[in-house]
Amino acid sequence: MATTDRQATTLALAHALSAAERGLAVIPLSRTKLPALRSPHRADLEPEPCHGECGRLGHGVYDASTDPARIRELFAAAPWATGYGIACGLPPHHLIGVDLDTKSGTDSSAALRELALRHLFTIPDTVVVLTPSGGRHLWLSGPPDTVVPNSAGRLAPGIDIRGAGGYLVGPGSRTDHGVYGTAPGTSHFAPAACPPALLRLLLPPPRTHHPTAPALSGHGQGLVQFVLAAHEGQRNTRLFWAACRAYEDGIGPPLVEPLVEAAVNTGLTEREARATIASAARMTRHRA
Incomplete structure (x- = not known):
C-alpha cells in the first residue's frame, strides 16, 4: 500500500510539474481532493486571517505556484499527496472551471446546452477533464480584468463554477473514487476564452439600491x-x-x-x- 501511495505521489508531482509548464499554478491534494497540507494555524486559539503572509505552507490555494522548486517543496512536505489542484483566476490563463456534475440527479450537460441556446453562445473547443463519477470539467480562460466568483448550482442545477480562490482537480490525480483524466482529443488545447454571454452569467449583477448602504456615489x-x-x-x-x-x-x-x-x-x-x-x-x- 505504501509503495502504491509513493507511486501515486510521484505521478501526481510529475503531472503537477507538467501543468506548471503550461502556466497553471498548482498545489498538492490528498485522496479526498482537499489540499494535502493542513493549515499551520489550526492549533491557534484565535487564528489571524492569513493567506500565506506568515511564510509557512498550508494555506490551500494561496500556496499555488508555477515554480518547479516551490512545487517540489510543497510535495516534499506532503508525501501522502496523490493528486494536485490547479488554482483558478490566476494569470496567465485566469482559469474558469465549469464543473458539470452527475451526482445531483440532473442532466448538467443538457442544462448547459439549454443555457447556450437561450443566451446565444457556443462552448468552444477546450480542455475537458473527466471525473471518476462521470462528470466533466470544462476549462475556460477569463479576461484579466474580471474576477469570476465560485458558485454551486447558481448557473443551473448540477453546474458548479470554480473561479478566483477556487481550484480544479488536475488530470492524472488519483482520489478515493478513481483517477481524473483528460478527455480524448482535448489534452493539446489551451483553455479557450469564455464566451462573453456566458461570462455575463457567471458574474453576479451588482445591486444599485440598498437601504443601509453607506453614503457613497x-x-x-x-x-x-x-x-x-x-x-x-x-x-x-x-x-x-x-x-x-x-x-x-x-x-x-x-x-x-x-x-x-x-x-x-x-x-x-x-x-x-x-x-x-x-x-x-x-x-x-x-x-x-
Whole structure:
C-alpha cells in the first residue's frame, strides 16, 4: 500500500510539474481532493486571517505556484499527496472551471446546452477533464480584468463554477473514487476564452439600491451595496470580487473602510474583511 501511495505521489508531482509548464499554478491534494497540507494555524486559539503572509505552507490555494522548486517543496512536505489542484483566476490563463456534475440527479450537460441556446453562445473547443463519477470539467480562460466568483448550482442545477480562490482537480490525480483524466482529443488545447454571454452569467449583477448602504456615489456605492446584499456562504466571495473591482478601477484605497463596514454588517469579522481586501489588492497589483 505504501509503495502504491509513493507511486501515486510521484505521478501526481510529475503531472503537477507538467501543468506548471503550461502556466497553471498548482498545489498538492490528498485522496479526498482537499489540499494535502493542513493549515499551520489550526492549533491557534484565535487564528489571524492569513493567506500565506506568515511564510509557512498550508494555506490551500494561496500556496499555488508555477515554480518547479516551490512545487517540489510543497510535495516534499506532503508525501501522502496523490493528486494536485490547479488554482483558478490566476494569470496567465485566469482559469474558469465549469464543473458539470452527475451526482445531483440532473442532466448538467443538457442544462448547459439549454443555457447556450437561450443566451446565444457556443462552448468552444477546450480542455475537458473527466471525473471518476462521470462528470466533466470544462476549462475556460477569463479576461484579466474580471474576477469570476465560485458558485454551486447558481448557473443551473448540477453546474458548479470554480473561479478566483477556487481550484480544479488536475488530470492524472488519483482520489478515493478513481483517477481524473483528460478527455480524448482535448489534452493539446489551451483553455479557450469564455464566451462573453456566458461570462455575463457567471458574474453576479451588482445591486444599485440598498437601504443601509453607506453614503457613497457612483460605482463605489454599487460595490458596497453588492457586498451588503451577500447571504451566508457568499460574503467572502462577494467582498473579494468587489474589492478586486475597486482596485482595478482605481478606487480601492478610499473604498477600503466602506467595504469593511459593509462586510462586517453581513457577518464577517473586521479582521476577515481586511484580510480579504488585502488579498484583492495583492492580486490586482500582480495583474498590473
